[in-house]
Amino acid sequence: MAVVLGTRPEAIKLAPVVRALEDSPLFAPVLVNTGQHREMLEQMLRRLGLTVRHDLAVMRQRQQLSALTARLVGGLGELIREERPDLVMVQGDTSSTLCGALAAFYEHVPVAHVEAGLRSGVIDDPFPEELNRRLVTRMARWHFAPTPRAAAALTDEGVPASAVMVTGNTVIDNLLWARGRADGRSAFRGGRRGLLVTLHRRENQGAPMRALADTLLRLARRPDVEVLVPLHKSPAVRDVLLPALGGHPRITLTEPLDYFDFIATLAASFLVLTDSGGVQEEAPSFDRPVLVLRDTTERPEVVRAGAAQLVGTDPGTVYAAATALLDDPVLYGRMAAARNPFGDGRASERIAGALAHAFGRATAPVRALDIVTAG
Secondary structure (H helix, E strand, O other), X not given: OEEEEOOHHHHHHHHHHHHHHHOOOOOOOEEEEOOOXXXXXXXXXXXXXXXXXXXXXXXXXXXXXXXXXXXHHHHHHHHHHHHOOOOEEEEOOOHHHHHHHHHHHHOOOOEEEEOOOOOOOEOOEOOOHHHXXXXXXXXXXXXXXXXXXXXXXXXXXXOOHHHEEEXXXXXXXXXXXXXXXXXXXXXXXXXOEEEEEEOOOHHHOOHHHHHHHHHHHHHHOOOOEEEEEEOOXXXXXXXXXXXXXXXXXXXXXXXXXOHHHHHHHHHHOOEEEEOOHHHHHHHHHHOOOEEEOOOOOOOHHHHHOOOEEEOOOOXXXXXXXXXXXXXXXXXXXXXXXXXXXXXXXXXXXXXHHHHHHHOOOOOOOOOOOOOOOOO
């Protein structure tokens, strides 16, 4: 089978699936790196022990989505014709995900979609991810949903229930694996309560990000707070955050953190402010409240479970929410104690088992995750 990835989150979430497949004599996964996140991904692949067979190197400086899509579909289509895999596996909602599924569809190769069924309900928010995942649903044969809500979204859209399995989210598998290795180092300087901030989404770039930078400066005036911002490689992010936040004594700007260092930093934080989907899933495993800096989320389970608040990007709202958690130990304790709704760390095992059964290489069907969530 061909496993397509191109971004850091895809590597994190597909790594445990690849490990589960490689542990089985039934599969020979071939990793394809589209190169969508070149600098951020190569280090990640080495640390996760993933060996790439094919590297498409599709990215160009400030490339438009239309050009990226054309390069991805063309390169992946050619590769699939050469390899003739039994299936193509994609994860999540990136351009690599969409184009991997589309190229496979064009070549009549079935598609397995990991983390299927996430929906914000707004076709262009997040952009283009919401459209990407809806389109992949139409092309996939196997839909591995992280939660019952995601599975219900798929069946509501007409996907046969027999094609959907609730597995949990593979990010929890990898988080538990990484935590067990204890290889990371926190990037916080220590001595103050740490606010971990990640910002990168297209819809937050420009004026919203400038407003969020002002809010971070306002929070950093508190003597009990240290703000840490691992900077995304996107020039649109750096052009705003570097001049706005650089040089403040209680704000630390870093290069993107190694995955193991990020996990250690997350564990050492007091509060997380993020527009990332993956961080919404990871932080509750460390009992860290999350403020989601977006107007919508395709992961409402974490909000309904009480582990996160959807606060948008309005400066006053974000500041008030962060201040409340810093000053109200009861509110903080309630959010920190919320259960992580994204699974038990065995999602990859379920995915590998389901595919073995689908290809007639295992006789017993695999049981879906038995999970009850607030979502």
